[in-house]
Amino acid sequence: MARNRAPNSSFNIVIIGQNNRLQYEAVLFAASLRHTSPDFQGRLFVATPQPGPKWRNDPSIRNADVLKALKQLDAEVLPFENRVFGEAFPYGNKIEALAALPEGEPFVFFDTDTLITGDLASVPFDFDRPSASLRCEGTWPNPTLYGPGHDGIWKALYDRFGLDFESSLDLSQPEGYWRRYLYFNAGYFYYRCPRVFGQRYLDYAKTIRWEDIPELAGQSLDPWLDQVALPLVIHSFGGGRDALPSGLLDGSISCHYRLFPLLYARESDHVIDVLETVAAPNKFKKVLKNYEPMKKLIFQNKGEKVRALFDQDNLPRKEQAIRNRIKSAGLWLR
Structure with missing residues (x-):
């Protein structure tokens, strides 16, 4: 706790x-x-x-x-x-x-x-x-067919640095599942x-x-x-x-958006409002417009076109599906 x-x-x-x-x-x-x-x-x-x-x-x-x-x-x-x-x-x-x-x-x-x-x-x-x-997401490790599995890989690292492996585990999660x-x-x-x-x-x-x-x-x-x-x-x-x-953090206080097309596709209305509000003053706008994704998505309103492609309350489960839809619409800017 x-x-x-x-x-x-x-x-x-x-x-x-x-x-x-x-x-x-x-x-x-x-x-x-x-x-x-x-x-x-x-x-x-x-x-x-x-x-x-x-x-x-x-x-x-x-x-x-x-x-x-x-x-x-x-x-x-x-x-x-x-x-x-x-x-x-x-x-x-x-x-x-x-x-x-x-x-x-x-x-x-x-x-x-x-x-x-x-x-x-x-x-x-x-x-x-x-x-x-x-x-x-469970991006690492990616156990091979012949092992070791998640347990063996992570335990080897904890052992290497003299750390207690067992106390790091979330025992409510099944063995071999990355969230454990x-x-x-x-x-x-x-x-x-x-x-x-x-x-x-x-x-x-x-x-x-x-x-x-x-x-x-x-x-x-x-x-x-x-x-x-x-x-x-x-x-x-x-x-x-x-x-x-x-x-x-990663909630009401901060947003790790990663890429601007993804920001417009999946983040809340509040995040969009903060983004567009802080980018609006001329002294910052003239700087940010030099970066093409910001210029087009924020200041030329292409971000709203990205947003309209999705129901933010019912997004595709996989990020790749979000990316593909944006690319198909010719709006993938990075």
Whole structure:
């Protein structure tokens, strides 16, 4: 059962920004935070990878209009170096960026393709007990015909890091079913210290990726590596799946939309209202229009055409069916 703790806003937020769609998503994230969470007192960092040997091209944000908009939204651009991952595994940015955050200050990481849709300061985070997004599917592992199964794969990882496997299980779920095992989407996570969390996250990810763990033979780690390591890190710090009340993050307070066509297809009217409200001021609109999906879906009203393709209360069960319908209508923009 989740602990009761008074809501507070004495924590930092970090998202990733770089010289691609993420820079525009970062502006939207910041605008939505300021619109819906006026009582948030922490710092908002846009962590930006710097040029170096792990990148063929400069990944940093250099767009002057984007930088101006972020400054107007009181977002701090935070440079960091990729020493391990980089272009070969950009999801590793969320791991390596944590080393650049203020030591000892509680943090919440969000994927940049997220909107804050309610008062984030009201969320009762217990930063001593980390957790992450449960809005996920059983994407990993994918046991082979000759085994091992879910139990054998996950137990091998817990054993590798000296963690208690049995206490991580949800025994209400059947053996072999993915929900029995601690698994998260890395769309958000939090802890009391970013550097402590980040160092362990990096250590675990490197071990899983490059050291010999026989039970992982035949298992793909690209693009799942960050989500394979994350539950192990959270469990190691005493966190778990029940650390937050349900229905807040990935619910009334935040929306991890991932792609704009999917946002218009399946999210609530409230999410659409927040999106269009925070994008409307001219000082932000002129920036966001430079990203084609935002230009067409938000400002040229093609998003409403996507929305009209679906009954949001009766969506297709599989995301691929949603994607296919949008593509058939010529409205798949990303």
